[in-house]
Amino acid sequence: MTTLAAPLPSPNLALDQLVAERRAAGETLVHLAFGEARLPVLPQLAEQLAKGAARAAYGPVAGGPGVRTAIAGYFARRRLPTNPDQIVVAPGSKPLLMALQLVVPGDVLLPSPAWNTYAPQAAYAGKQAIGVPVPKECGGVPEPCALRTAITSARAAGRDPRLLVLTLPDNPTGTLAPPDLIREVCALAREKDLVIVSDEIYRDVVHEPAATEFLSPAEVAPERTVITTGLSKTLGLGGWRIGAARFPAGERGRRLRGGVLAAASELWSTLAGPMQHVAEYAFGEPPEIVERLRASARLHGAVARAVHRIAVDAGALCRPPTGAFYIYPDFEPLRPQLAARGVTDSASLARRLLDESGIVVLGGHLLGDDPGALRFKAATSLLYGDEKGQVEALTADDPVRLPHIADQLALTAAGFARLTGRRAPAHHYPEVRR
Numbered sequence: 001m002t003t004l005a006a007p008l009p010s011p012n013l014a015l016d017q018l019v020a021e022r023r024a025a026g027e028t029l030v031h032l033a034f035g036e037a038r039l040p041v042l043p044q045l046a047e048q049l050a051k052g053a054a055r056a057a058y059g060p061v062a063g064g065p066g067v068r069t070a071i072a073g074y075f076a077r078r079r080l081p082t083n084p085d086q087i088v089v090a091p092g093s094k095p096l097l098m099a100l101q102l103v104v105p106g107d108v109l110l111p112s113p114a115w116n117t118y119a120p121q122a123a124y125a126g127k128q129a130i131g132v133p134v135p136k137e138c139g140g141v142p143e144p145c146a147l148r149t150a151i152t153s154a155r156a157a158g159r160d161p162r163l164l165v166l167t168l169p170d171n172p173t174g175t176l177a178p179p180d181l182i183r184e185v186c187a188l189a190r191e192k193d194l195v196i197v198s199d200e201i202y203r204d205v206v207h208e209p210a211a212t213e214f215l216s217p218a219e220v221a222p223e224r225t226v227i228t229t230g231l232s233k234t235l236g237l238g239g240w241r242i243g244a245a246r247f248p249a250g251e252r253g254r255r256l257r258g259g260v261l262a263a264a265s266e267l268w269s270t271l272a273g274p275m276q277h278v279a280e281y282a283f284g285e286p287p288e289i290v291e292r293l294r295a296s297a298r299l300h301g302a303v304a305r306a307v308h309r310i311a312v313d314a315g316a317l318c319r320p321p322t323g324a325f326y327i328y329p330d331f332e333p334l335r336p337q338l339a340a341r342g343v344t345d346s347a348s349l350a351r352r353l354l355d356e357s358g359i360v361v362l363g364g365h366l367l368g369d370d371p372g373a374l375r376f377k378a379a380t381s382l383l384y385g386d387e388k389g390q391v392e393a394l395t396a397d398d399p400v401r402l403p404h405i406a407d408q409l410a411l412t413a414a415g416f417a418r419l420t421g422r423r424a425p426a427h428h429y430p431e432v433r434r
């Protein structure tokens with residue numbers, strides 16, 4: 001008889017469940033463990049969903065021509081001329097990422113740390129996930145020298161790395177790899193003949209787009225880069241499950257897309273018709289969508305920067321966030337003080353924050369990072385409160401001064417400071433006394 005190891009649920013979803021249960025039991029928790037852009041659904045999106053309700057037929061696996069044309073236009077406005085035949089839509093980008101891992105042979109190279117889903121997907125696809133440390137200045141992309149060494153060692157050990165996943169901007173570090181680094185990594189991918197998957201689900205959550213240069217690997221290595229994206233993060237529609245992929249033009253792109261479509265035809269058939277209707281409208285970027293993207297990126301930036309400051313003031317090293325809604329502090333400078341309190345690795349660090357201060361974070365060990373490091377991911381997008389609070393936050397001049405957000409930040413500051421037996425600096429959200 002064969003016994004199958006029971007796979008564990010994704011740790012962020014498991015923690016989200018834990019928070020729901022403990023809150024229902026009356027506990028006050030600061031939830032920094034789930035990367036959901038919790039913002040109200042834009043009314044025009046709900047209208048489009050209702051209008052699309054009659055689209056009940058299965059339709060083409062890749063998605064209908066309307067939605068694919070709209071997505072081709074979205075990419076064209078981002079310096080990536082695209083034919084609708086290069087596009088596939090799906091119920092979220094997660095299944096597209098899974099299908100890509102099934103279709104591209106060989107092993108997969110991941111930045112370390114990385115979003116917690118890539119490595120389990122690799123395991124489901126029978127691949128080895130090879131983690132390569134990210135540079136000091138940003139995450140989402142492996143450090144190029146370390147990447148070269150990892151490929152050489154893996155090949156010498158009989159492994160066959162053929163796929164490289166990049167996250168731009170990055171979950172978990174909340175940073176965006178700069179153009180020079182993208183060029184260097186793309187040159188190496190070309191030299192080593194790797195397929196690049198550029199996960200750009202946070203592309204429109206760059207905090208200061210006018211001051212930030214976004215270079216997609218698809219501009220540098222167009223023949224080998226597949227981009228995945230979706231509306232879960234940018235428009236807070238995670239539960240609607242709208243994702244898309246853009247494949248390279250040319251022979252290699254056609255083969256990859258054909259493989260993904262074959263997998264899709266057996267796994268999910270197509271994106272639900274009403275969601276295709278929503279996607280066609282949203283990727284068309286009418287003014288109200290552009291304005292919502294601008295307002296939410298600004299809010300995500302303001303709150304992520306506030307939490308970054310709290311972490312740094314508590315004594316952590318932390319890359320300043322520039323995109324998405326995460327920070328990734330490193331408490332290494334406080335190792336002696338933490339060790340004296342029994343905190344010696346990322347698991348005990350996350351556990352201590354929960355037990356001592358009711359702060360829920362995702363330890364770096366769950367993201368492919370060195371388990372002995374004192375690092376965790378803090379997602380900052382669940383700090384905006386209930387629907388009324390979210391609406392206020394989207395329009396406030398200084399959202400971190402809104403009492404319901406300042407309250408969460410004050411709890412976070414107190415908890416981070418308590419880790420090392422200190423009090424939070426008095427300047428942190430003084431209007432909230434705790």
Ligand SMILES: Cc1ncc(COP(=O)(O)O)c(C=O)c1O
Binds near residue numbers: 091171229242
């Ligand atoms: C980096 C990254 N990629 C992809 C996804 C999946 O998004 P979806 O399947 O909702 O499109 C997430 C969600 O957390 C993410 O953080």
